[in-house]
Amino acid sequence: MLTGALIVVISFAYVGLLFAIAYYGDKRADSGRSIIANPYIYTLSLAVYCTSWTFYGSVGRAATTGIGFLPIYLGPTLMAALWWYVLLKMVRISKAHRITSIADFIGSRYGKSHLLGGLVTIIAVLGIVPYIALQLKAISASFTTILQYPNTLVSFTSETMPFVQDNTFYVAMLLAAFTILFGTRHLDATERHEGLVAAIAFESVVKLVAFIAVGLFVTFGMFDGFDDLFSKAAAVPELNALLVQGGAGGNYTTWASLTVLSMLAIILLPRQFQVAVVENVNERHLNKAIWLFPLYLFAINIFVLPIALGGMMHFPAGTVDADTFVLTLPLSEQKTWLALLAFVGGLSASTGMVIVETIALSTMVCNDLVMPILLRWKFLGLTERADLSNLLLAIRRSAIVLVLALGYGYFYLAGEAYALVSIGLISFSAVAQFAPAMLGGLFWKGGTRLGALYGLSAGFLVWLYSLLLPSFAKSGWLPITFLTEGIFGIDLLKPQQLLGLQGMDEITHCLFWSMIVNVGLYVSVSLWRRPTAAEHSQANLFVDVLRHVAAGSGSRFWRGSATVADLQTLLGRFIGPERASESFAAYARSQGINGVEQLTANAVLVHYVESQIAGSIGSASARDMVASVVVEEPLALEEVMTIIDEASQALAYSRQLEQKSRELEAATNELRSANQRLQELDRLKDDFISTVTHELRTPLTSIRAFSEILGDNPQLESDQRTKFLGIITRESERLTRLINQVLDLAKIESGAAEWHPSALDMREVIEDATTALSQIYKGRGIQLTTDLPDGLPVVYADRDRIFQVVLNLLSNAANFCDKPESKVHVSVIEEDTALRIEISDNGIGISAADQNIIFEKFRQVSDAMAGKPKGSGLGLAISREIVQHYKGRLWVVSTPGLGSTFAFTLPLPRSKLAFLAA
Amino acid sequence: MIRPTLKGQRLVALFLLGWLMFNYPLLSLFAGNARLWGIPLVYVYLFLAWAVLIGAMALIIERRDH
Numbered sequence: 013m014l015t016g017a018l019i020v021v022i023s024f025a026y027v028g029l030l031f032a033i034a035y036y037g038d039k040r041a042d043s044g045r046s047i048i049a050n051p052y053i054y055t056l057s058l059a060v061y062c063t064s065w066t067f068y069g070s071v072g073r074a075a076t077t078g079i080g081f082l083p084i085y086l087g088p089t090l091m092a093a094l095w096w097y098v099l100l101k102m103v104r105i106s107k108a109h110r111i112t113s114i115a116d117f118i119g120s121r122y123g124k125s126h127l128l129g130g131l132v133t134i135i136a137v138l139g140i141v142p143y144i145a146l147q148l149k150a151i152s153a154s155f156t157t158i159l160q161y162p163n164t165l166v167s168f169t170s171e172t173m174p175f176v177q178d179n180t181f182y183v184a185m186l187l188a189a190f191t192i193l194f195g196t197r198h199l200d201a202t203e204r205h206e207g208l209v210a211a212i213a214f215e216s217v218v219k220l221v222a223f224i225a226v227g228l229f230v231t232f233g234m235f236d237g238f239d240d241l242f243s244k245a246a247a248v249p250e251l252n253a254l255l256v257q258g259g260a261g262g263n264y265t266t267w268a269s270l271t272v273l274s275m276l277a278i279i280l281l282p283r284q285f286q287v288a289v290v291e292n293v294n295e296r297h298l299n300k301a302i303w304l305f306p307l308y309l310f311a312i313n314i315f316v317l318p319i320a321l322g323g324m325m326h327f328p329a330g331t332v333d334a335d336t337f338v339l340t341l342p343l344s345e346q347k348t349w350l351a352l353l354a355f356v357g358g359l360s361a362s363t364g365m366v367i368v369e370t371i372a373l374s375t376m377v378c379n380d381l382v383m384p385i386l387l388r389w390k391f392l393g394l395t396e397r398a399d400l401s402n403l404l405l406a407i408r409r410s411a412i413v414l415v416l417a418l419g420y421g422y423f424y425l426a427g428e429a430y431a432l433v434s435i436g437l438i439s440f441s442a443v444a445q446f447a448p449a450m451l452g453g454l455f456w457k458g459g460t461r462l463g464a465l466y467g468l469s470a471g472f473l474v475w476l477y478s479l480l481l482p483s484f485a486k487s488g489w490l491p492i493t494f495l496t497e498g499i500f501g502i503d504l505l506k507p508q509q510l511l512g513l514q515g516m517d518e519i520t521h522c523l524f525w526s527m528i529v530n531v532g533l534y535v536s537v538s539l540w541r542r543p544t545a546a547e548h549s550q551a552n553l554f555v556d557v558l559r560h561v562a563a564g565s566g567s568r569f570w571r572g573s574a575t576v577a578d579l580q581t582l583l584g585r586f587i588g589p590e591r592a593s594e595s596f597a598a599y600a601r602s603q604g605i606n607g608v609e610q611l612t613a614n615a616v617l618v619h620y621v622e623s624q625i626a627g628s629i630g631s632a633s634a635r636d637m638v639a640s641v642v643v644e645e646p647l648a649l650e651e652v653m654t655i656i657d658e659a660s661q662a663l664a665y666s667r668q669l670e671q672k673s674r675e676l677e678a679a680t681n682e683l684r685s686a687n688q689r690l691q692e693l694d695r696l697k698d699d700f701i702s703t704v705t706h707e708l709r710t711p712l713t714s715i716r717a718f719s720e721i722l723g724d725n726p727q728l729e730s731d732q733r734t735k736f737l738g739i740i741t742r743e744s745e746r747l748t749r750l751i752n753q754v755l756d757l758a759k760i761e762s763g764a765a766e767w768h769p770s771a772l773d774m775r776e777v778i779e780d781a782t783t784a785l786s787q788i789y790k791g792r793g794i795q796l797t798t799d800l801p802d803g804l805p806v807v808y809a810d811r812d813r814i815f816q817v818v819l820n821l822l823s824n825a826a827n828f829c830d831k832p833e834s835k836v837h838v839s840v841i842e843e844d845t846a847l848r849i850e851i852s853d854n855g856i857g858i859s860a861a862d863q864n865i866i867f868e869k870f871r872q873v874s875d876a877m878a879g880k881p882k883g884s885g886l887g888l889a890i891s892r893e894i895v896q897h898y899k900g901r902l903w904v905v906s907t908p909g910l911g912s913t914f915a916f917t918l919p920l921p922r923s924k925l926a927f928l929a930a
Numbered sequence: 931m932i933r934p935t936l937k938g939q940r941l942v943a944l945f946l947l948g949w950l951m952f953n954y955p956l957l958s959l960f961a962g963n964a965r966l967w968g969i970p971l972v973y974v975y976l977f978l979a980w981a982v983l984i985g986a987m988a989l990i991i992e993r994r995d996h
Contacts, residue, residue: 079973086952089980093945093987096938239968246968255970264954271952302941303987310980317973 016159019355020179023155026356027186027363030211034194037210048209049293051300056213057287058305059220061088061278062312063143063365064150065436067219067358068335070313074320075334078254083267085313087274089306098279099288100298101454104557106289109631110623113372114285114446115380116630118468121453121554122461123546124632129380131465132446135472136282137373137415138480139442142435144369144419145426147362152180152423154358157336158351161343181420187366188416195371196408205371209291212368215360220312222357226338227315229350230322234341238318245321250329269520273440280443280450282372283365290372366419374411379630382407387633401588404628426487437519438479445471445526448534457551460538467534474510474526479518482507576611579621582637586628595624707750707885711743753886760893767897771806772814774840774847774918781818782838785826789836794829796822799839807847807918813894814918817902820887821851821914828855828912846900846917857908866904867892891916940990944983951979 040047047053066084073081091098102117111117115136119129194208235241245251278284292298323337332340338358342350383404448471449464485495485507498506508518510525543551576596584592596608599620605611618638626634718736722728728736759765782796789796818838825836834854841848858866867888888902895902895916906912950956957972964971 079976082976083952086948086976086980089983090945090948090952093941093948093983096941242965242968242970246965264957267957268953271949299991303984303991306980306984306987310977310984314977 019155019158022352022356023179023183023359024186026359027183027190030215030363031190031193033214034190034207034211036207038194038197038205038207041206046206046293048206048213048291049297051297051304053209053213054292054297055301055304055308056216057209057291058284058301059216059308059312060212060283060287060364060368061281062216062219062309062361064147064154064358064362066312067223067361068150068154068338069436070316071320071323071337072333072335074316075254075324075337079317080267080270081316082313083270084274085309087271087276088278088309090271091275091278092302092306095279095298095302098451098454100295101554101557102279102285102289103292103295103298105554107292107295108557108623109553110626111631112290112627113376113379113630114280114282114450115376116626116632117285117289118446118449118453118464119380120626120631121550122449122459122464123544123550124635125461125465126380126384126632128449128461128464128468129376129630129632130384131468131472133373133376133380135442135445135468136376137418138476139439140282140369140373141415141418142422142426143439144366144415145421145423146435147366148180148184148420148423149427151183151359151362153336154339154355155179157339158343158355161340180423183363184366184416184420187363187370188413191367191370191374191412191416192409195367195374195412196405204291204293208367208371209287212287212364215364216308218360219357219364220308222353222360223312223338224315225350226342226354226357227319229345229347230341231315231318234322234326234345235318241318241321244325248325251321251324263517265520266517269517269523270437273437273444273519273523276444276447277440280446281369281439282376282443283368286368286372286375366416370412370415370419373415374408377411377415378404378407379628379633382411383629383633387629387636399588400585401591401628404586434483438483441475441479441519441522441526442472444523445475445530448527448531452534452538453551453554455555457548457555458538458543459534459551460541460543460547462540463534463536463538466537467530467532470533471526471530474529475522478507478510478525479522482518576608576613576617579613579617579638580608582640583621583624586625586637703885704754708747711747711750714743715740715747750886753890757886757890757893760890760897767810767813769808769810772809772811773804773806774814774849775800775802775804777811777815778818778838778840778849781815781822784819785822788823788826792826792829792834793832794826794834794836797835797837799837801840801842804840804842804847805920807898808921809898809918810894813897817891817894817916818849818851820891821916824887824914825851825853825855825912828857829853830856843917846919848915848917850913850915852911852913854911857910858904858906858912859908863904863906867902937990941987944986944990948979948983951983952976 037047048057070081070084105111106117109120111120115129115132118132119125119127122128190211191208194211195205197205197207231238231241235244242255246255279288319337319341320334323332323334323341326341326344338354339351342348342354445468448467449459452459453464481490482495484490485492493501495507498504504511506512508521510521513521513524516524580592580596583595587595593608596611599617600606600608600611603611603616611617622634622638623631625637628634629637718740722733722736756765778798778800782798786796822836822838829836837850837852839850839852841850892902895918899919900917902914902916904912904914957976960972960975962971966974
C-alpha cells in the first residue's frame with residue numbers, strides 16, 4: 013500500500029520543509045523582523061522535550077505500567093512553577109556572561125574552570141549520544157513498521173532491513189547538514205539560531221497535531237469516546253489489572269523518583285538549556301511559557317492511555333509492539349494518510365531532538381573540550397593566529413558530524429539492545445548529576461570549584477557503575493555476572509544493589525546513591541575551605557544576578573589597559589574581522605558614541621569583548637584570551653571613588669568635623685593671643701607703675717635735698733636761698749604736672765574722662781598755642797612760623813584737649829631743636845574729610861626704631877644729645893589718645909639729622925561737609 | 931519579571947501544592963477500583979489536578995496586579 017519510495021519522498025520533503033522554514037526564519041532575523049520573538053514560539057521550542065520517546069514510547073510505557081508514563085510530564089509541570097526563580101536566573105546569567113551551554117555555565121560559575129566545563133561536556137556526551145541513537149532508531153523503526161505492515165511483528169525484533177538502515181543513514185546525514193547549515197551559519201556571540209528555533213517550533217506543532225489526530229481517531233473513530241473505551245478495557249482481565257494496579261503504576265517510590273528526575277531534566281538536558289536559555293529572545297517570554305509549556309505536555313498526554321488501551325484491545329496480545337500503536341492503529345483501519353501524518357509526527361519528534369541536542373553538544377565539545385586544549389598547546393600557536401573564526405567554525409561543524417556519527421554508530425551497533433531501549437531514563441539520570449553544581453551554584457555562594465568537581469565526578473562514577481554498565485551487561489556486552497554477583501564477585505558491590513540496598517528499581521537506586529555522593533561531596537568539599545577570589549566573585553555574580561540589574565557590568569572592579577584596536581583584532585580572530593567591526597560599531601552606538609575610533613578601552617569594553625568571545629570559545633578560554641592582550645593594573649581613581657561612593661556620607665561628616673576642629677583651633681589661637689596680650693598688658697602695668705614711681709622720685713629727691721640744705725644752713729645767703737626755693741617750687745610744679753598727666757591718661761584710657769566738644773576754629777587754637785609758647789621759643793632762639801589759611805571749616809572737639817595736643821607737639825618740637833637757626837613751622841591743610849595739622853622742625857630727628865615707640869607711655873627718645881629727658885614721657889601718649897577719641901590720627905615722619913614732622917588729623921563733621929557742598 | 935516577589939512566591943506555593951497532589955500519600959487515596967465516568971478514578975484525579983494546576987499557574991501569571 014505505502015511504497016518505500018513514497019515514504020522516502022515524504023521524509024525528505026519534510027526535512028526540506030524544515031530547511032525552508034529555517035531559511036525563512038534566519039532571513040527574517042537578519043532583516044530585524046524576528047518570527048520567533050514571542051512567548052508562543054518560545055513555548056513550542058521548549059516542547060523539544062517531547063521526543064520520539066514521548067511520541068512512540070509513552071504509549072509503550074502505558075501499555076506496561078498503566079499510569080506510570082505520567083511522572084515524566086508531571087515533573088516538568090512542577091518545575092515550571094519554579095522557573096520564575098530558577099530559569100529566570102539562568103537566562104539572566106547566561107545573557108550577561110554570554111554563556112552558550114550548560115558546561116560553560118557550570119564552568120563559569122566556579123571561577124571559569126576549564127576542568128569542570130570539560131567534565132560536564134564528557135558526562136553530557138556519554139549520557140546523550142545514546143539518546144540521539146534512540147531517535148535514529150525510532151526513525152528507522154517507523155520506516156520499517158509503515159513499510160512492512162501488516163507484518164507488524166518484525167519491526168522491533170527482526171534485523172533491520174539494509175534499505176531502511178540506509179535511509180536512516182541518509183536522514184542522519186541530512187540532519188547533520190541541516191544542523192551545520194542553520195546551527196553554524198556564522199559565529200555569533202549570542203549563539204542564537206532563529207531559523208533553527210523556528211523549525212523546531214514548527215516540529216512541535218506537527219508532532220502535537222499528529223498525536224492528537226491519532227488519539228481522536230482511536231477514541232472517537234474506533235471507539236465511542238472515553239467512556240466506551242475504558243468500559244471495554246475494563247472488560248478485558250489483563251487490561252483491568254493494568255488499570256487498577258494502583259495509583260502510581262504500583263510503586264510510589266519509582267513515581268516520586270521519576271518526578272524528581274524529569275524535574276531536573278527539564279532544566280539540565282543540554283537541548284533544554286539550548287532552547288530555554290541560549291535561544292531565549294526575551295526573558296519576558298518565560299512568563300507565558302510557565303503555564304503554556306505544561307499545557308502542551310498536558311495536551312500531548314491526554315490520548316496516550318486511550319491509544320495504548322485501544323491498541324491492546326485491537327491487536328491480539330503479543331502480535332504488535334505497543335511502541336508502534338500510533339502508527340499501526342491507523343494502518344490497521346486503512347487510514348493511510350493518518351498513518352502518514354503519524355509517521356511525520358514521529359519524524360518531527362525525532363529530528364527536532366537530534367538537531368537541538370547536536371547543536372548543544374557540539375557547542376560544548378568545541379568550547380569546553382577542544383578549544384581549551386588547543387589553546388593550551390602552545391606549539392600550535394593558536395593564540396597568535398590572526399583569524400580563528402574559520403577554525404572555530406570548522407571545529408563546530410566537525411563536532412556536529414562527530415556527535416551524529418557517534419549517535420548513528422551507537423544505533424548501528426546497539427540495534428535492539430537493552431542499552432538503547434532503556435536509554436531515556438539513563439540519560440535523565442546522567443544529566444541529573446549536574447543538579448547539585450547547577451542549583452547549588454545558583455542559590456548558594458559557598459559552593460566551590462573543588463566541591464563541584466568532586467561531587468560531579470563521584471555522582472558520574474556512581475551513575476556509570478550502577479546504570480550504564482549494567483545496561484551494557486544486560487545487552488550482553490559485559491558478562492552478566494557483573495550484574496548478578498558484583499564486580500570481582502563482591503556482593504556489596506552489585507551495581508544495582510550497592511551495599512546491599514534492595515527494594516528499589518534501578519533508576520531510583522542510581523538516583524539515591526549518586527545524589528548522596530554528589531550532594532554530599534559538593535557540600536562537604538565546598539565547606540572544607542574558603543572559596544578563592546575568582547570563585548567568590550563569580551558566586552556573587554551568579555547568586556545575586558536578580559539584584560544586579562545592570563547586567564554585564566560584572567568586571568566593574570577589574571581594570572586593565574589595552575588598546576581598542578587590540579581588542580577588536582582579538583575579537584576578529586574568533587568571529588571574523590567584519591563581524592568584529594560590526595560588533596564594535598554596535599557597541600559604540602549602544603554607548604552613545606559616534607564612531608569606533610572614539611571608544612576608550614575601559615573595563616566595560618574589555619568585559620564586552622570577553623563576553624563576545626565567550627560565546628565562541630567558552631567563558632574560561634575567553635578569560636585567558638582577553639588576559640593575553642590586556643595588562644591588568646590596579647584600580648583607577650574613578651573606580652575607587654565609585655567603590656567608596658557609599659562612604660561619601662561619612663566623608664562629608666568627617667569634613668564637618670574637620671571644619672569644627674579648625675574653628676576650635678582658631679578660637680584657641682585667639683585665646684592664646686588674648687592671653688599673651690593680657691600678659692603684655694600686665695607687664696606694661698608693672699612697667700608703668702615702676703616708671704611712674706621712678707619719675708615721681710626724681711623731683712621728690714630734688715625737693716627733699718634742697719629743703720634739707722635750707723633747713724641745715726639757716727645762715728645761707730639770701731640770693732642762694734631764693735635760688736634753692738625756686739628749684740623746689742619748679743620741681744613741685746613738675747611733680748604736680750606729672751601727677752595730673754598720669755591721672756589724665758588713666759581717665760582717658762578708662763573712658764572716664766569728661767569731654768566738652770564745641771565748634772572749634774583750629775586757626776584760633778594754634779595762634780593761642782604759639783602765643784603761649786612764644787617766650788620759650790624766643791628764649792631758645794627758635795624761629796616759629798605758621799601757615800594758617802583763612803576760612804577753615806570748624807571741627808567739633810574739646811577745645812582744651814586739642815589745645816593741649818598742639819601745645820604738647822610744639823614744646824616737643826622745641827625740645828628737639830638744639831642747634832642754631834632752628835625752625836619750627838605749623839601749618840593746617842584742609843583735606844576732603846578732615847583737617848590736617850602739621851608741626852615740622854629741623855631738629856635732630858627720630859630714628860625709625862624710635863618712631864614706633866615714642867607714642868608709648870614714658871618712652872622718650874634716649875639721645876645723648878638730648879641729654880636728660882625733658883618731658884614726662886606721657887605727652888605724646890595723651891595726645892594720641894585725645895586725637896583717637898575724635899577718630900583722628902597722630903603720626904610722625906622723620907629723617908634723623910634733618911628734622912621731624914608730627915601731624916594729626918581731625919575729621920570734619922558730615923553735616924558740615926554737606927553744608928559746604930551745597 | 932519586574933516585581934518577582936509576590937508572583938514568584940505564589941508559584942512556589944503552587945509547586946508545593948502540586949508536589950503534594952501528585953505524590954504519595956494523597957495519590958494513594960484515589961487508587962483502587964473506583965471509577966468516574968467509566969474511567970479509573972486515579973486517571974481522572976491526576977488529569978483534573980494537572981489541569982487545575984495549569985489553570986492556577988495561568989491565573990497567577992496573567993493576572994495584572996494593581
